[in-house]
Amino acid sequence: MFYDGFEKTKGDDNKLKDLKENRELLVYRSLNARSVLDEEALICLRQLEKGFQGEKYFEQWLKENGGDGIVLSDLLFEISGSFVQIDSLFIKHDKTYVFNVKNSEGDYFAEGERWSTPSKKEMKNPLLQLKRSEALLTRLLQDKSIKFPLKPFVVFVNPNFHLYNAPMDQPIIYYPQLNRFAEKLNQKRGRLTAFHDMLAKKLLDSHVEEYPFLKLPGYGFEGLEKGIICPKCIFLYTLFNNRNFICSNCKTTEPLLPAVLRAIGEFRLLFPEKRITTDQIHEWCKLVLSKKTIRKILFAHFKHIGRGRSSHFVDKKE
Numbered sequence: 001m002f003y004d005g006f007e008k009t010k011g012d013d014n015k016l017k018d019l020k021e022n023r024e025l026l027v028y029r030s031l032n033a034r035s036v037l038d039e040e041a042l043i044c045l046r047q048l049e050k051g052f053q054g055e056k057y058f059e060q061w062l063k064e065n066g067g068d069g070i071v072l073s074d075l076l077f078e079i080s081g082s083f084v085q086i087d088s089l090f091i092k093h094d095k096t097y098v099f100n101v102k103n104s105e106g107d108y109f110a111e112g113e114r115w116s117t118p119s120k121k122e123m124k125n126p127l128l129q130l131k132r133s134e135a136l137l138t139r140l141l142q143d144k145s146i147k148f149p150l151k152p153f154v155v156f157v158n159p160n161f162h163l164y165n166a167p168m169d170q171p172i173i174y175y176p177q178l179n180r181f182a183e184k185l186n187q188k189r190g191r192l193t194a195f196h197d198m199l200a201k202k203l204l205d206s207h208v209e210e211y212p213f214l215k216l217p218g219y220g221f222e223g224l225e226k227g228i229i230c231p232k233c234i235f236l237y238t239l240f241n242n243r244n245f246i247c248s249n250c251k252t253t254e255p256l257l258p259a260v261l262r263a264i265g266e267f268r269l270l271f272p273e274k275r276i277t278t279d280q281i282h283e284w285c286k287l288v289l290s291k292k293t294i295r296k297i298l299f300a301h302f303k304h305i306g307r308g309r310s311s312h313f314v315d316k317k318e
């Protein structure tokens, strides 16, 4: 489990749109380290982690096995007032593959459009989600006057997934079929041209960073445990010897600067509306006893504005 997303700031020029933890997952991870989540939130966190692992696996798989093409992961578009999230797009010379990636595990039964577990717990039918994605994406391309075929698939990346009574004629790729799918992807060779780069660029330009209706558990600054989270095991550091933080859980040591910058990133992620001040960050980082140290870091990495009580820090670019 890694925890490297907190340094992400606005304007991150992620040219090819590699997969990163989204805000929802990062907030849940942070709250889990700093408070006691209820059962519902814990289930949500587990699902987000699992989905992320599945998408990460598939992104890597596509890059290694898909041949020439442009991989764009985790895109969010707003099309005529509707939001659509796409796990993965793969632009090949002759078409764009649209993947809805599922990391579901265990046995499921298909009865028509209804998919459920043996205990009758229903799973959202990913084929219906896929159809919606395809329809909205088609509209997006039309709006941009781009003619290029889309080929949608649901991909089950977990080897422990099984669907009984699975429909035969549906665009589904199961884990054991991945190798054959790779052969198909590599059968027809063709060069990527400026057109494909333009298509990728237009799609990235349309990508919106954050779903505005995220449902997050309620939290506030006061209610969260302060300190800096160990990036390896996601426990709070317990020791700081004026140079390094030391994790008593996994024995990781980390120098002051990257740890404090990550904690500031996490603070901004959790509290985008709060001002960054020396006092606030000093309290947030907890183990760094010297306020002067915190102030020095803020001055070096952010732009200082205001005076006296309104003094605070913003991005250097702002």
Ligand SMILES: [Zn+2]
Pocket (backbone or CB within 6 Å): 230, 231, 232, 233, 234, 235, 247, 248, 249, 250, 251, 252
């Ligand atoms: Zn640790």
